[in-house]
Amino acid sequence: MVCVFGITTGEFVIAGILPDVADGLHVSIPAAGLLVTAYAIGMIVGGPTLTALTARYPRKRLILILLLVAVAGNVASALAPVYGVLFAARIITALVTSTFFANAIVIATSTAPPDKQASTVSKLVLGMNLSMILGAPLGTFVGNSFGWRATFAAIAVTCAVGLLMVMRFVTAVANDTTTSALxxxxxxxxxxxxxxxxxxxxxxxxxxxxxxxxxxxxxxxxxxxxxxxxxxxxxxxxxxxxxxxxxxxxxxxxxxxxxxxxxxxxxxxxxxxxxxxxxxxxxxxxxxxxxxxxxxxxxxxxxxxxxxxxxxxxxxxxxxxxxxxxxxxxxxxxxxxxxxxxxxxxxxxxxxxxxxxxxxxxxxxxxxxxxxxxxxxxxxxx
Known part of the structure; x- marks a missing residue:
């Protein structure tokens, strides 16, 4: 839930800091708005492709790598010197979002009783709910107070905390997949x-x-x-x-x-x-x-x-x-x-x-x- 909160806050928060991003990188509001489109394209294309290519990879190790990419993507966003770098960083971060969420659901539900799968999923989705209720407003507040780069830095820290929690607390669930991506x-x-x-x-x-x-x-x-x-x-x-x-x-x-x-x-x-x-x-x-x-x-x-x-x-x-x-x-x-x-x-x-x-x-x-x-x-x- 913590990891989902961090990653999805990175998706939603851009709406609250869009004018600051546009001003800071000297681009128009519509151009800054394309950062939202970039994230959506990354999820639509990257989710199924990356998930298929990593189908047989150990699940816990995979989500740790995906979280590292999310941390790196948000750090790159915070440090982006020009618009093109931020655009690329948003796409890279989006590429891992769907695959992380999919593997997180499979790991969580595999440790839950069969009659508790939907409620287990709801607890992960709660991380997304919290990103809407708390993450986006807090990220906007941080951006307004300390600059939009601080928002992405805070998201990177949140994802890093989630990564450490996964390392410490998440069970290494066996991946029974033996088939090819095709x-x-x-x-x-x-x-x-x-x-x-x-x-x-x-x-x-x-x-x-x-x-x-x-x-x-x-x-x-x-x-x-x-x-x-x-x-x-x-x-x-x-x-x-x-x-x-x-x-x-x-x-x-x-x-x-x-x-x-x-x-x-x-x-x-x-x-x-x-x-x-x-x-x-x-x-x-x-x-x-x-x-x-x-x-x-x-x-x-x-x-x-x-x-x-x-x-x-x-x-x-x-x-x-x-x-x-x-x-x-x-x-x-x-x-x-x-x-x-x-x-x-x-x-x-x-x-x-x-x-x-x-x-x-x-x-x-x-x-x-x-x-x-x-x-x-x-x-x-x-």
């Missing part, structure tokens, strides 16, 4: 794995549309002041933390029914947010509720991928993380089309609910296949 890729021929990853992409896309345009929705539609947005993001993050832990508990008890039920609740929540979008109090409440419902589905989705891709779980989790990043990119594009199409900002809530309904339908189809006995175990990988 053979591991064959796991994606399994329909259940394809559906599990598709659910992650589609099921999260609706919420990501709203989150991408959170600030203009809250300011221009509801009427909050710009200074209130950071506090509402904090409320959203607290809701996400509560929902994440509750979702892990529910998924341990009934994986697919809880996933479908929570997606239905999220759809309803987005609909309610549309209805109350002109009311400040109602919207503030729904920010918490939607944050909780949105993150309640994450542990179950990860556990579902682990269950269906048991022959290559690490690679599948890495690809699942890339699917989430693709969903984020699609969400930004679709939200932009909604606004440019003349439907108005408020229509984003309705479109987001509609996209989430598609996630429900994919989940129902996957559950239907399960109940018919069409599982990953029926399909050979090699």
């Amino acid at each position: 053979t591991e890729l064959r796991v994606f021929r399994i329909p259940a794995v394809q559906l599990a990853i598709l659910v992650t992409a589609v099921g999260n896309a609706g919420l990501l549309i709203v989150f991408t345009y959170f600030a203009p929705l809250l300011v221009d539609v509801t009427g909050f002041t710009a200074t209130a947005v950071p506090f509402l993001l904090l409320v959203y993050g607290v809701g996400a933390t509560v929902g994440n832990l509750l979702g892990g508990w529910l998924s341990d008890r009934a994986l697919m029914p809880s996933q479908i039920g929570l997606l239905v609740a999220l759809t309803a929540g987005l609909g309610v947010m549309w209805l109350v979008s002109a009311n400040i109090v109602g919207t503030a409440i729904m920010v918490f509720v939607v944050g909780a419902l949105g993150f309640s589905v994450v542990p179950g989705m990860q556990a579902r991928v682990l269950k269906t891709a048991s022959q290559a779980p690490t690679l599948a989790i890495a690809v699942n993380a890339s699917a989430y990043q693709l969903a984020a990119a699609f969400a930004a594009w679709l939200g932009g089309r909604v606004i440019d199409g003349g439907l108005g900002l408020r229509a984003i809530y309705v479109v987001a609910a509609g996209v989430t309904v598609v996630g429900i339908l994919v989940s129902l189809f996957a559950w239907y296949r399960d109940r018919r006995g069409v599982t990953a175990q029926n399909v050979p990988v090699g």
Whole structure:
């Protein structure tokens, strides 16, 4: 959790220090904004590729190396003399993020009882929640107080502390993978794995549309002041933390029914947010509720991928993380089309609910296949 907190803070914090980075390196705000794109590209491309290439490497040794790269990447970011060096450092750091997260999940769940896998995943995801609630605001505060380079230095220190904790406390879990990278890729021929990853992409896309345009929705539609947005993001993050832990508990008890039920609740929540979008109090409440419902589905989705891709779980989790990043990119594009199409900002809530309904339908189809006995175990990988 500490390691996930450090690494994902490095991903999220750039938004808070973007103007300082642009000013310090003498580039425009749009050019600095490409640092976010660079990180996303690094995760989308690097996650599956690096995970496949390191499939047979001892897991504990691998995550220690990945953490060293994360430390080095953030140190390089802190010392970057020009924009190009910072851009490259961001890509290098992003390359190891998905592979680290995937191996961390496999290590953690392999030491947990079978009926506790989803809640174990939720504890790792809690590190991501904390990076949203504490990491990004603290990183922004450090950057504002001591300069943006100090922010990356602080993240490097956090990752280094996590590395030392892994060395001391994490069990060296055996890596049973004996197949080649090409053979591991064959796991994606399994329909259940394809559906599990598709659910992650589609099921999260609706919420990501709203989150991408959170600030203009809250300011221009509801009427909050710009200074209130950071506090509402904090409320959203607290809701996400509560929902994440509750979702892990529910998924341990009934994986697919809880996933479908929570997606239905999220759809309803987005609909309610549309209805109350002109009311400040109602919207503030729904920010918490939607944050909780949105993150309640994450542990179950990860556990579902682990269950269906048991022959290559690490690679599948890495690809699942890339699917989430693709969903984020699609969400930004679709939200932009909604606004440019003349439907108005408020229509984003309705479109987001509609996209989430598609996630429900994919989940129902996957559950239907399960109940018919069409599982990953029926399909050979090699």
